[in-house]
Amino acid sequence: MAYKINEDCTSCGACESECPVQAISEGDDVYVIDPKKCVECEGHFDSAQCAEVCPVGAPVPDPTHPKK
Numbered sequence: 001m002a003y004k005i006n007e008d009c010t011s012c013g014a015c016e017s018e019c020p021v022q023a024i025s026e027g028d029d030v031y032v033i034d035p036k037k038c039v040e041c042e043g044h045f046d047s048a049q050c051a052e053v054c055p056v057g058a059p060v061p062d063p064t065h066p067k068k
Helices: 049-053
Strands: 003-005 024-026 031-033 059-061
Touching: 003 031, 003 049, 049 059
Parallel strands: none
Antiparallel strands: 003 059, 024 031
């Protein structure tokens, strides 16, 4: 499933540059992940890099956007 960024996001931007498919962008209040682009870093890394680098754990799996 794709990841999403929850309301814990502090808009630090650490995740944006870590995304290998450029699925993360700055939103109005927090960063957002485009679920159509998110591949959970599959084929690039062993784990979701956004979740790995986030200091507050804001990127989480999004059950409303399962893998295709």
